[in-house]
Amino acid sequence: HVLGATVLIVALMIWSFGPVHALAAVVMGGLVSRLATNFYQHMFGGITGDTHGATNELIEVIFVLFMPLLLSLT
Secondary structure, three states: OHHHHHHHHHHHHHHHHOHHHHHHHHHHHHHHHHHHHHHHHHHHOOOOHHHHHHHHHHHHHHHHHHHHHHHHOO
């Protein structure tokens, strides 16, 4: 199920935003996720489901705020 959902969402992102913008969004999300994980490891000594949820919400907000800016630059 995870593989199918991943393929579907990547295809929809490429169709909606184009390959360059879709790749930029995925890279930005991965970078934020990695930075947040390092922060949680340092501050709390590990990660939990709550920190994963907080990271997910943070990535969603960044996506909603920066995707229109990224699309307007083309």
